[in-house]
Amino acid sequence: MGDFGDRLARHASAIDGTLTAILDEQTDVPERLHEAMRLAVMGGGKRFRPFLVIESARLFGVADGNALRAAAALELMHCYSLVHDDLPAMDNDRLRRGRPTVWAAFDDWTAILAGDGLLTLSFEVIADERTHDCAEVRGALSAALAKSAGVSGMVGGQMHDLMADKLGEPTEPTLDHIRRLQAMKTGALIRFAAEAGAILGGASPEAQNALRACGDKLGVVFQIADDLLDATGDAETVGKATGKDTAAGKATQVSLMGLEAARETLAALADGAIADLAPFGEAGKILADAVRFAADRKS
Amino acid sequence: MGDFGDRLARHASAIDGTLTAILDEQTDVPERLHEAMRLAVMGGGKRFRPFLVIESARLFGVADGNALRAAAALELMHCYSLVHDDLPAMDNDRLRRGRPTVWAAFDDWTAILAGDGLLTLSFEVIADERTHDCAEVRGALSAALAKSAGVSGMVGGQMHDLMADKLGEPTEPTLDHIRRLQAMKTGALIRFAAEAGAILGGASPEAQNALRACGDKLGVVFQIADDLLDATGDAETVGKATGKDTAAGKATQVSLMGLEAARETLAALADGAIADLAPFGEAGKILADAVRFAADRKS
Numbered sequence: 001m002g003d004f005g006d007r008l009a010r011h012a013s014a015i016d017g018t019l020t021a022i023l024d025e026q027t028d029v030p031e032r033l034h035e036a037m038r039l040a041v042m043g044g045g046k047r048f049r050p051f052l053v054i055e056s057a058r059l060f061g062v063a064d065g066n067a068l069r070a071a072a073a074l075e076l077m078h079c080y081s082l083v084h085d086d087l088p089a090m091d092n093d094r095l096r097r098g099r100p101t102v103w104a105a106f107d108d109w110t111a112i113l114a115g116d117g118l119l120t121l122s123f124e125v126i127a128d129e130r131t132h133d134c135a136e137v138r139g140a141l142s143a144a145l146a147k148s149a150g151v152s153g154m155v156g157g158q159m160h161d162l163m164a165d166k167l168g169e170p171t172e173p174t175l176d177h178i179r180r181l182q183a184m185k186t187g188a189l190i191r192f193a194a195e196a197g198a199i200l201g202g203a204s205p206e207a208q209n210a211l212r213a214c215g216d217k218l219g220v221v222f223q224i225a226d227d228l229l230d231a232t233g234d235a236e237t238v239g240k241a242t243g244k245d246t247a248a249g250k251a252t253q254v255s256l257m258g259l260e261a262a263r264e265t266l267a268a269l270a271d272g273a274i275a276d277l278a279p280f281g282e283a284g285k286i287l288a289d290a291v292r293f294a295a296d297r298k299s
Numbered sequence: 300m301g302d303f304g305d306r307l308a309r310h311a312s313a314i315d316g317t318l319t320a321i322l323d324e325q326t327d328v329p330e331r332l333h334e335a336m337r338l339a340v341m342g343g344g345k346r347f348r349p350f351l352v353i354e355s356a357r358l359f360g361v362a363d364g365n366a367l368r369a370a371a372a373l374e375l376m377h378c379y380s381l382v383h384d385d386l387p388a389m390d391n392d393r394l395r396r397g398r399p400t401v402w403a404a405f406d407d408w409t410a411i412l413a414g415d416g417l418l419t420l421s422f423e424v425i426a427d428e429r430t431h432d433c434a435e436v437r438g439a440l441s442a443a444l445a446k447s448a449g450v451s452g453m454v455g456g457q458m459h460d461l462m463a464d465k466l467g468e469p470t471e472p473t474l475d476h477i478r479r480l481q482a483m484k485t486g487a488l489i490r491f492a493a494e495a496g497a498i499l500g501g502a503s504p505e506a507q508n509a510l511r512a513c514g515d516k517l518g519v520v521f522q523i524a525d526d527l528l529d530a531t532g533d534a535e536t537v538g539k540a541t542g543k544d545t546a547a548g549k550a551t552q553v554s555l556m557g558l559e560a561a562r563e564t565l566a567a568l569a570d571g572a573i574a575d576l577a578p579f580g581e582a583g584k585i586l587a588d589a590v591r592f593a594a595d596r597k598s
Contacts, residue, residue: 028451028483030458037450084415089388089407108388109465112411113458116383116418117450123422124445127438135434139426142441146423151336151416152327159329159412166408184327 004289011054012047014064018072022125029117032106036114037121040083040102041076048294050075052193052218053200055286056211060201066132070141070196073125077149078189080118083111085158091165119149132200140199148192157185164251173251179220182253186226187219194218194287207279214276214287217269222294224266227252231259233298270295303588310353311346313363317371321424328416331405335413336420339382339401340375347593349374351492351517352499354585355510359500365431369440369495372424376448377488379417382410384457390464418448431499439498447491456484463550472550478519481552485525486518493517493586506578513575513586516568521593523565526551530558532597569594 019041026034050071057067086093086101087108094104103111125131126142147153160181163169170177194215198208230245231254245252254262273291277284318340325333349370356366385392385400386407393403402410424430425441446452459480462468469476493514497507529544530553544551553561572590576583 026450029455030450030462032462033450033455033458084411087408087411089411107465109386109461110458112383112386112388113454113461115415117454119415119418120445120449120454123441124449127442127445135438138438139434139441142422142438143426146419146426150419150423151325151329151332155412155416155419156328156332159332159409162408162412163329163331166406 004286004293007286008046008048008051008293011051011064012045014054014068015047015050015071015075016042018068019075022069022072022076022121026121032110033113033117036102036106036110037117039099039105040114040118041079043099044097047075048222048290049078049189049193052190052215052287052290053196055290056194056197057200058286059197059211059280059283060203060207062197062201067197067200069125069128069131070200073122073131073141074145074189074193074196076118076122076125077145077154080115080122081149081154081158081189083115083118087111090158090162122149137199137202141196144192144195144199148188153184153188154186157181157183157188161185165248173256175253175256178251178253178256182223183216183219186223187216190219190222191215210276210279214273214291217273217276218291218294221266221269221273221291224253224262224269225295225297227254228259228262228266229297229299231255266295303585303592306585307345307347307350307592310350310363311344313353313367314346314349314370314374315341317367318374321368321371321375321420325420331409332412332416335401335405335409336416338398338404339413339417340378342398343396346374347521347589348377348488348492351489351514351586351589352495354589355493355496356499357585358496358510358579358582359502359506361496361500366496366499368424368427368430369499370492372421372430372440373444373488373492373495375417375421375424376444376453379414379421380448380453380457380488382414382417386410389457389461421448436498436501440495443491443494443498447487452483452487453485456480456482456487460484464547472555474552474555477550477552477555481522482515482518485522486515489518489521490514509575509578513572513590516572516575517590517593520565520568520572520590523552523561523568524594524596526553527558527561527565528596528598530554565594 023038023041053071053074054064054067082096083102085091086096087103093101095101102114123142126145127138132138149155164173191212194211195208198211227245230242233242245255253265257265270291274288277288322337322340352370352373353363353366381395382401384390385395386402392400394400401413422441425444426437431437448454463472490511493510494507497510526544529541532541544554556564569590573587576587
């Protein structure tokens with residue numbers, strides 16, 4: 001995975017440049033708000049979702065430079081969700097990647113507004129002509145992003161998650177319920193990431209469907225790997241506290257299926273996601289590596 | 300103003316129908332989240348911003364039915380901002396229009412997610428082909444809405460407002476600072492409302508500029524009238540607690556200029572906003588009535 005890691009890091013660096021430029025373009029912003037947004041966005045991270053946008057766009061001959069702003073918009077969306085999820089009223093997390101979360105560094109109201117600002121900025125970037133010169137493409141990206149991030153996607157998934165944590169609802173969560181929750185909370189944005197390249201590249205419906213199917217499975221792979229890390233990883237390698245779910249008695253795919261079955265499910269889904277890439281032949285190899293990376297990740 | 304009031308109520312009823320339909324279209328949404336969004340959106344209100352969208356669109360021959368979804372998207376944006384502003388971490392308001400606010404009826408996390416969901420839904424509605432059949436128009440609406448609602452608009456204005464309330468910054472607020480704060484917090488969305496009709500109708504740049512100029516002044520009129528109501532109105536007529544700003548020692552245009560100067564400024568700005576409508580002749584009369592309504596309102 002050395003080559004893949006290098007490529008991921010190279011794209012992350014390009015995305016960081018675009019994100020910095022986008023934040024710098026925001027003028028007339030109260031300084032405290034600007035700082036909070038910078039902390040939220042420029043806190044490192046693998047930039048895995050933007051990587052998927054850039055690489056899926058490459059399948060259709062879209063130059064990296066022409067995918068970077070859409071990829072950055074998606075990352076802004078992801079970052080806002082972390083800022084709000086970390087709030088005391090939500091997951092109450094003080095640390096993320098070893099640094100204070102936005103509310104811990106500032107306060108709750110600054111974090112709420114920074115999140116609102118990033119969410120709005122994500123759509124502003126998508127609507128910008130620099131993101132793509134065709135209005136139809138920008139509109140399709142905006143519609144797909146809104147659907148993925150909204151109440152039947154990411155926000156709805158976080159709602160299900162908090163209903164479990166705070167209200168104990170449902171009392172007996174089934175594997176189906178957890179899968180649906182995770183498909184909404186984590187899967188929707190990852191699916192969008194895989195799909196975005198097809199939209200940017202004006203791909204055929206078949207190609208778009210193949211990437212969507214791959215993205216769907218990749219989202220679950222990503223989440224099961226996360227659950228496995230929480231259950232079995234050590235905090236130092238993972239870079240955040242582990243064993244949280246178990247300690248909280250939280251239902252995950254791992255707790256409901258057991259370690260072995262979870263590992264088998266993960267492997268089968270990873271194989272399926274890679275099979276979905278078959279129509280792209282040799283060109284799909286990098287995305288297949290991304291699936292393997294998500295499945296095998298140690299942090 | 301009887302005729303104007305009737306017209307406002309008629310449009311409000313059409314907008315309520317569109318908002319209900321939009322909320323009903325959202326499937327796969329956790330029920331608690333759906334209920335919180337309904338409370339946030341269907342809580343009455345004059346629907347003044349959507350009224351401006353519909354009436355400014357009429358100037359360019361856009362049928363009401365073709366302006367309703369853009370108008371509803373703007374109202375969703377306005378409603379999300381109220382849900383987040385009311386939070387304990389922000390303005391800590393338990394009541395709005397005599398009903399419990401979303402966090403008071405549910406809890407903080409539900410209110411944060413309901414707000415996030417409404418904000419995202421606003422952009423989903425704008426990106427929808429049913430809002431306008433031309434992708435360029437939808438893109439222009441989306442870009443203008445994001446700019447108005449974002450960190451250099453509404454979110455930035457709320458940030459300035461909370462920095463004053465919670466941190467006492469700046470220590471000596473000037474009239475210029477307060478005007479800028481209010482132009483961002485309240486003015487930006489009202490300006491967008493006036494401008495949206497011009498975008499929907501494919502108006503000339505001159506017509507669009509005239510409406511933007513009118514909307515800018517109308518936003519200030521709206522805010523000074525609000526400050527005057529807080530300073531002089533009685534709670535029963537206004538429908539919410541008054542004297543809050545004075546009790547909190549909050550700097551407003553009224554507190555900084557005094558009642559008389561504030562009333563004169565308001566009258567002059569209302570005259571100016573009406574003058575901006577001159578290019579539209581007789582057709583601009585309804586929007587002029589809207590300016591008078593905002594200036595004279597008792598609640």
